[in-house]
Amino acid sequence: MSANHLAPAPTLWERVTAGELEAPDGWDTYPAPGCHTEVSNRLLTELFSTGGHPTLQYWRKAWWHYVGTHWEEVDEDEVRKPIWQRLNEVTYVKQTPDGEQHKQWLPSRAKVTDLLEPTRLSVLTPASVEAPTWVGGGKQPAPALIAMRNGLFDHRRRELHPHTPQWFNTWALPFEYDPEAVATRWEQFLGEVFEHDKAGALLLQEWAGYLISGRLDLQKMLLIIGVPGGGKSVIASTLEALMGGSANVANPSMADFGGRFTLDQLRGKPLAIFGDASDTGEHNKVVVERLKNITGEGAVSVDIKGRPMWTGKLPTRFTIISNQVPKFLDASSAVQRRAMAVYLTRSFQGAPDKDLPRKLERELPGIFNWALEGLDRLNRNNGRFTTPDTQQEVLEDLEELGSPLRAFFKETYTLTGNDEDSIDDSDVYDDYTRWCTRNGFGRSQLSKTKFRVEVNAMALEGVKRGQVKATGSRVIRGIRLQQGARAPEFLPKTAA
Template sequence: AWLNQDAAQPPASEVLFGKTWNLHIPTGRVFPATPALFTTSALNFDYNADAPAPERWLRFLAQLWDDDPESIALLQEWFGYCLTPDTSQQKMLLLVGPRRGGKGTIARVLAHLIGAANVAGPTTSSLAGPFGLQPLLGKSLAIVSDARFGGDAIQTVVERLLCISGEDALTVDRKFLGSVTLKLPIRFTFLANELPRLTESSGALTGRFLILRLTKSFYGQEDVGLTEKLAAELPGILRWALEGWMRLRQRGRFVQPASVEDAVRDLEDLCSPVGAFVRDRCIVGPGCSAEASAVFAAWKGYCQEMGRDHTGTIQTFGRDLRATVPGLRVTQPRLTGGRTRWYEGLRLADGAGGSCHAPY
């Protein structure tokens, strides 16, 4: 941030801080570092407008996604996004693929680009700890290698990721220091061998993930010096990343590659089985209604078909159903035989136990 802002100075959010020079990204104007512009993170090198194209890096990406330019474009935009203090997209990157598939190399190059002093390396389990957020203070990027979303504390991890990626303020407890309440301007990059299984019925967290899927493994064929070779191209990779940032800025949002549409759906189903049930077995819309007991019976049958052992109670199912279907209402009309619970705004696709007309 500028300590003494005036109209002639570019917005700090559009400035890339180098070792001795700063770059105003939209205009390409370079100006010397100044004590009047405060930042907690900067690159370890300066921007070079004449840097050659990163040929080895581009060949590496083409090897990973030889028929998927959309995935390369998304990675390019993510690299550029991580260079700035902007977190307004409220997204996290999830790299999924087999071992020795390129995930670690991509993460190491990104860390080199951002600067080691600006990168945190938490684990999913450490994020749930009482002081798990303290290492994120002052960092602009968190790289979670070998991300494993499981264990008793997973709900705490989900809550914290929702707060951080959603730009919400939260209280950070610090060991031997007082706690602080602030927004953490940090972007998360997760590396995983498989899609995570999260318990989050509303789908809010799954909607925060951008997914890049790697399908090749180079196990037994590793180039152990590849990271160093790619790091030699950092000035060119920086120019490449800035092109991605400009494209993202013009479009205004990230776009998931078409190649991961099924992965996005799988992630949603893993995180919210009730959401998958609604998509496969229900019709949602105004005027639709269904008896709660009939919907729960259909849910139990669906779980049996899918090999899911735990169906929960009708109460927990109703809670998850309301989180999945915005605007769903529960009523208890007086019908023949007494009062029964009905859902308004949803019916079973086969018409059992409901209709698209009010039952009363």
């Protein structure tokens, strides 16, 4: 059994089979094969219920089974198997000219398939419902509960509640809540790697709290950039362990993130860690759109091999690890606006603690308490994350790499947002051409037509294309040339 699972209370069938309960009258006599709804109801009561609550759900074109701490998606064959086994044990009553006769039920593929339809409808959770949610009533608000090994933890009240299949959640943490647990070695490690940027440690703590909470509403992602041996991989592996390991955490490649079936691995996963984001691959635009949509809580369509397409909101938050700032081509800079970042400057390659991952794994309950402190601070600050000292430089690099056009405008002009401040767009394009050559963007320079389209797409406040009515000339409004931004030989000639 996975560390993320607890055996749920046994079903009625399991208890009778184990001899814990005496079989009720008529236990092995079922409705006839043609009575699909009646047979389905019997099966749900005997095979897929515990404590009077269903342990089977059908949600967004997939079957989900309760595993004691949370719900997991299961293949349809795992639903068919116990149905087949139970029906192979039972008989039904058939009326004949000679009176009632007990006939073997004799399951077949067709018979079981006929039963799946009423079963599916009986346990259907509407596709519009977002997990986590209550499916059978409950008092605790959904956002406050974190499923852990020893119960459902209300992080606002610091209370544990018993596990129940009424709480439809797709992931759980594999360790117990212990209010006395500490994380001495973890905090020592953070003191070392964030010695240059104490605010960076606070951001990481708040991010960890945001992850364990399951929240999506702040629409943020975290970039951890830094030198080799600077602690990035330790932070990544600790966040992964905190969130339940591979059962709950996806590790996609940024180079492959634009692929057709890549999003399938994110379904039901609260965290995705990109281990090396320096190469965004040939699908850069698709990667950017997916990062924006998922971080922005938008619905996405997910291709699943051999199955119908799945559409819904993914519960995934992104942590991006890289030695260098990744290049996300995004004229609007939406990815950059949703990014938070920290830069690690100190390398520990010369003196690594090879036993550190094992030490930190033993501290997971304490690291959880450390993350709770970060979550509390985040809530006190109304959802505003602490800004690290090293963040601004990283985000500036991210913007310049992702939208050289925005960087060009910010470096070359004063952005006034005033329509009366304007420059002929041909002069602006000439400035842009020289800027690209000077800054190494010559190969990615936009054509003049594309340039004109992207000026509005980059969404710089108050900066937009326009036209002078009197002359018909095209201009870009809301900008003034900065002092010294253009070499003297390129300045407009003045009359003698």
